[in-house]
Amino acid sequence: MEPLAVHPGRCSGPRARVFAVLLSMALCTAMLFLLQLKFLKPRVSSFYTFEVKDAKGRPVSLEKFKGKEVTLVANVASDCQLTDRNYLALQELHREFGPFHFSVLAFPCNQFGEAEPRPSKEVASFVRSNYGVTFPVFHKIKILGPEAEPAFRFLVDSSKKEPRWNFWKYLVNPEGQVVRSWRPEEPIEAIRPEIADLIRQMIIKKREDL
Template sequence: MEPLAAHPARCSGPKAKVFAVLLSVALCSAMLLLLQLKLLKPKINSFYTFEVKDATGRPVSLEKFKGKVTLVANVASDCQLTGRNYWALQELHREFGPFHFSVLAFPCNQFGEAEPRPSKEVVSFVRNTYGVTFPIFHKIKILGPEAEPAFRFLVDSSKKEPRWNFWKYLVNPEGRVVKSWRPEEPIEAIRPEIADLIRQMIIKKREDL
């Protein structure tokens, strides 16, 4: 009987080379597909597509504010700028709202730890102290990996990241950021911009009739 031929230690024939080529092609195709899916992912271009939480923790769709001009601010109760900014925001809300305009306030404790209160206490405090009637939402984070996506959209769109409490972002009826202000800037600098956006909005609605 003839001895059995020894098997080779490894497969290095033509079939192995073909398999390696096919595997490489498959991996490259998969990587290209993943990249394409990432690039094709729809880009969010409206503030009003986000969902946030109200002061009690219930979800609120910002879609309800679409079609209005909004001024969004990060607020705090125990800041040296609190009084004048809340008075100014309430004045703007009373002057231009509620049909064409609204102030939207998001408490945040990341700047000087100036908002230690729970969200519901914030609402009670600002209503009793400053007569606030505009929406106060759930306390959020603005900086870092836990930043609220809706507020991060404002920051990314404007390229202006808040460095203190009461940073303000003006959002048009379509949900795009058109301007931002530092907390020290007076209400007189903000009022004309709001009035102009509202005027444009009303003209457009009349033209669409």
């Protein structure tokens, strides 16, 4: 009786299939990684990278503030119990430290108590006539949810402080990083020294760079 012939191909078949599956998985993983590198957005490190809209809906690049000014960014509203006190305080800071080294940047929002029902252009007109506001008032935005304004979302993510009401404030240095944040009820006296210190640092740096 002749011995049974040995067929290497039959014995190695399952191993080959396992190897092919593993190889396919490795290639798919590598392709997904490369696609992520190509399409994944780089981490934004500066508030001044963003573009927003002014009260008339025109695009405004925040790049113009980079390296030149300290900014205090606030979500504002016209029909809130905190409106009078906060708008007057913001204008006082803007007048005291501006216009060359500091600016308040106001973003109307209607998500807190529906306290900003006006269209953006009416908001700008209202605060000018009632509070003498001279700082920029931008287009009305959303702060919460999937439609949140990316520029304001950057402030929230950087500070880990999400607004719970109108007139939260974020202090941003000339490089575009968030330095401090304040709740709406905190007094102007708590904010003023921080602004003055950042402006002093900015002026010293500019002199050293000359």
